Amino acid sequence: GVLSLCCRPPAWDRAPRRPPGLLLTPGRSFSNNKIQVELDEGSGVATMKFKSPPVNSLSLDFLTEFCISLEKLENDRACRGVIITSAVPKIFSSGLDIMEMYGKSTEHYAEFWRAVQELWLRLYSSNMVTVAAINGSSPAGGCLVALSCDYRIMAENPKFIIGLNEAQLGIVAPFWFKDTFVNAVGHRVAERSLQLGSLYSAPESHKLGLVDELVPEEKLLEKAGAVMAQWLALPDHSRQLTKSMMRKAVLDRLVAHREDDVKNFVSFVSKESIQKSLRTYMEMLKKRK
Amino acid sequence: GVLSLCCRPPAWDRAPRRPPGLLLTPGRSFSNNKIQVELDEGSGVATMKFKSPPVNSLSLDFLTEFCISLEKLENDRACRGVIITSAVPKIFSSGLDIMEMYGKSTEHYAEFWRAVQELWLRLYSSNMVTVAAINGSSPAGGCLVALSCDYRIMAENPKFIIGLNEAQLGIVAPFWFKDTFVNAVGHRVAERSLQLGSLYSAPESHKLGLVDELVPEEKLLEKAGAVMAQWLALPDHSRQLTKSMMRKAVLDRLVAHREDDVKNFVSFVSKESIQKSLRTYMEMLKKRK
Amino acid sequence: GVLSLCCRPPAWDRAPRRPPGLLLTPGRSFSNNKIQVELDEGSGVATMKFKSPPVNSLSLDFLTEFCISLEKLENDRACRGVIITSAVPKIFSSGLDIMEMYGKSTEHYAEFWRAVQELWLRLYSSNMVTVAAINGSSPAGGCLVALSCDYRIMAENPKFIIGLNEAQLGIVAPFWFKDTFVNAVGHRVAERSLQLGSLYSAPESHKLGLVDELVPEEKLLEKAGAVMAQWLALPDHSRQLTKSMMRKAVLDRLVAHREDDVKNFVSFVSKESIQKSLRTYMEMLKKRK
Numbered sequence: 001g002v003l004s005l006c007c008r009p010p011a012w013d014r015a016p017r018r019p020p021g022l023l024l025t026p027g028r029s030f031s032n033n034k035i036q037v038e039l040d041e042g043s044g045v046a047t048m049k050f051k052s053p054p055v056n057s058l059s060l061d062f063l064t065e066f067c068i069s070l071e072k073l074e075n076d077r078a079c080r081g082v083i084i085t086s087a088v089p090k091i092f093s094s095g096l097d098i099m100e101m102y103g104k105s106t107e108h109y110a111e112f113w114r115a116v117q118e119l120w121l122r123l124y125s126s127n128m129v130t131v132a133a134i135n136g137s138s139p140a141g142g143c144l145v146a147l148s149c150d151y152r153i154m155a156e157n158p159k160f161i162i163g164l165n166e167a168q169l170g171i172v173a174p175f176w177f178k179d180t181f182v183n184a185v186g187h188r189v190a191e192r193s194l195q196l197g198s199l200y201s202a203p204e205s206h207k208l209g210l211v212d213e214l215v216p217e218e219k220l221l222e223k224a225g226a227v228m229a230q231w232l233a234l235p236d237h238s239r240q241l242t243k244s245m246m247r248k249a250v251l252d253r254l255v256a257h258r259e260d261d262v263k264n265f266v267s268f269v270s271k272e273s274i275q276k277s278l279r280t281y282m283e284m285l286k287k288r289k
Numbered sequence: 290g291v292l293s294l295c296c297r298p299p300a301w302d303r304a305p306r307r308p309p310g311l312l313l314t315p316g317r318s319f320s321n322n323k324i325q326v327e328l329d330e331g332s333g334v335a336t337m338k339f340k341s342p343p344v345n346s347l348s349l350d351f352l353t354e355f356c357i358s359l360e361k362l363e364n365d366r367a368c369r370g371v372i373i374t375s376a377v378p379k380i381f382s383s384g385l386d387i388m389e390m391y392g393k394s395t396e397h398y399a400e401f402w403r404a405v406q407e408l409w410l411r412l413y414s415s416n417m418v419t420v421a422a423i424n425g426s427s428p429a430g431g432c433l434v435a436l437s438c439d440y441r442i443m444a445e446n447p448k449f450i451i452g453l454n455e456a457q458l459g460i461v462a463p464f465w466f467k468d469t470f471v472n473a474v475g476h477r478v479a480e481r482s483l484q485l486g487s488l489y490s491a492p493e494s495h496k497l498g499l500v501d502e503l504v505p506e507e508k509l510l511e512k513a514g515a516v517m518a519q520w521l522a523l524p525d526h527s528r529q530l531t532k533s534m535m536r537k538a539v540l541d542r543l544v545a546h547r548e549d550d551v552k553n554f555v556s557f558v559s560k561e562s563i564q565k566s567l568r569t570y571m572e573m574l575k576k577r578k
Numbered sequence: 579g580v581l582s583l584c585c586r587p588p589a590w591d592r593a594p595r596r597p598p599g600l601l602l603t604p605g606r607s608f609s610n611n612k613i614q615v616e617l618d619e620g621s622g623v624a625t626m627k628f629k630s631p632p633v634n635s636l637s638l639d640f641l642t643e644f645c646i647s648l649e650k651l652e653n654d655r656a657c658r659g660v661i662i663t664s665a666v667p668k669i670f671s672s673g674l675d676i677m678e679m680y681g682k683s684t685e686h687y688a689e690f691w692r693a694v695q696e697l698w699l700r701l702y703s704s705n706m707v708t709v710a711a712i713n714g715s716s717p718a719g720g721c722l723v724a725l726s727c728d729y730r731i732m733a734e735n736p737k738f739i740i741g742l743n744e745a746q747l748g749i750v751a752p753f754w755f756k757d758t759f760v761n762a763v764g765h766r767v768a769e770r771s772l773q774l775g776s777l778y779s780a781p782e783s784h785k786l787g788l789v790d791e792l793v794p795e796e797k798l799l800e801k802a803g804a805v806m807a808q809w810l811a812l813p814d815h816s817r818q819l820t821k822s823m824m825r826k827a828v829l830d831r832l833v834a835h836r837e838d839d840v841k842n843f844v845s846f847v848s849k850e851s852i853q854k855s856l857r858t859y860m861e862m863l864k865k866r867k
Binding site: 150151182183184185186209212230231234235237238239241242243245246247 | 475562566
Binding site: 195 | 763
């Protein structure tokens, strides 16, 4: 099938680096350093909670744990769906960890970027039903995680923002971020939002179709469970084949250009001008605190 | 031009099987077993009424008559547009006839699938203006017929439903159903609706852009005539070239993969698990009555 | 990068014909016969005003001046954005000049069409921020100019109309007009609008996403300036790379088929039937006056 073509070819499906803190418990729930996973065997639904304060940055360690957790659930026949949410107040995920892109070796940049690609390939092509319960702000890579799920529910708090704001940092969202965004909101909204690096409040993002539904924060997990039940009412095999049909073109495009994409990233991020942009941005963040 | 490329290559434009009941009258209106066609010579508009109770299933015989009727009108210089509607109360068309997909030979499955392909290729690429006057429910293949027209008007009765609900039957809409759907409602609505096998009420389907307009049922044909007049006010040649330009990529894709698509369908529908899904679905339908 | 690939290959980037009236002043504002350009050095924003009464037709001379003006600004390091508007009351631009397509030699048709292509390639791929301040009606090629900008603001006067109405003239919008339109409003709206040659009032066009914003006419330039400032707040390099990523596929398609597209246009417009359609249309326009 398509999913095995795009997601588990020997060429790139190397076993992810195993971080020291990961506990592979024999049971159906496990926690590690940065992500907590619980599987409800009755419903077949796992809940994955990001717990990497202060802002659930997608560091190399975080991405590795995320991949391992997804793989573990994907291979667990008792699991049919996963709800992704945050255990950190007010933030879903702040996106790619800038520290991984600043002042490191080209080897490090390449390793980091492969982990970003791998996470997206796994999540966007997952055989499981994936529901993002967005209980806080979710810029850049955090938005990509949400966009890669099957359904997005956001807490209706207008202070929570979401969007692909890479342009504001002086960097550029890669083509597969863009493709995922276009698939969700269409070409025009993506073109405008990506150029402006727009971050939208929860109500704005709902109006644009960036998230599917808004609910009061205290009802978020309950609603996510109800939506999950609705998706799980369908036979898995036809739903999975349909999902694969819808996402195959975009997944295949990264698979076909994966190493070029790594090279581009490493070369781009190594530029003095980009390093300077990132430093400026980090200093701005520090001042805000 | 494009239309002759995609629609009438010798390779697949074999004369359709002629059912015994078809009356090829010399005049401008004709009826056969399952579809009644009347051409108003003054306006150049034909009305095609599905009259195959109880639910206007797209059986092999129905599809063959549908193709012949379309071909007859397409070749009739007096005909510039066709309004497609139903003579059966409460139902436009229930879609592909499951009996053609259950317990038959692989040869039968292949013949049936070629007829489904041929109907879509003819309708989606028709040189005529095609208006669907949807006066009842229209799931699955019935929805595809409507989506293949140039314009969709639906009776505003909220009990009438429409959508590509194949996933609910444990089967998968083929890629060209999907492409036709995406062209009408965009990628995101299609991705979600196809995975959930969603059926929408008339008001919901209007909101999503799945149908273009709602009117009270008693005004449906009058409105269809008015819309048709608006489309026929344009010069045929520029309208036809424009239509072809918009639909060529999607039409070409099936033409290029037609035999593979037949093989996929036959192999899929021959599976024991799919046969079982269809049996379960038919038993559910029987119990409902 | 991409922009240099699609916009300045030696093959087609011939120096445009220089019309006799063009004044290449040493300063930062210049005017010529048909277009007036002023650059505000403080903000880096140029304003380009069409002043070719009665209707700012896109004649060969107009297109040539338009290209030269764009090129001049593009190469001026002091200029980061351009606001495009009209100095003629009630009209933004009436589109391609029909006189250039009627009763001329095939060489003339080819020269004219290359100029239309060149204008679109430059404008759609411009490194500058481009804002259309649409202060009047904008059919056909006038609409294309607006669609090729980054952002469209229209005076909210319901008498002002906009759209790709080529089908009404018996001609066909070329594939790259169509691609540009689809990128702005999606496939379905484009399919329907192009076949009907629809012209929309300002409020309708806003509802469809054909323009991004409506403001009272007297606030149009002020609003355009504010929007421009918002776009210029982003770092140029990431905005430009993002814009190029979004538009590359559509730009590349014309670049790859440019000479075929010229041949198609010349052959189409040379047809007796098309010449007759254009004559009929011009006579209708004369009677209206």
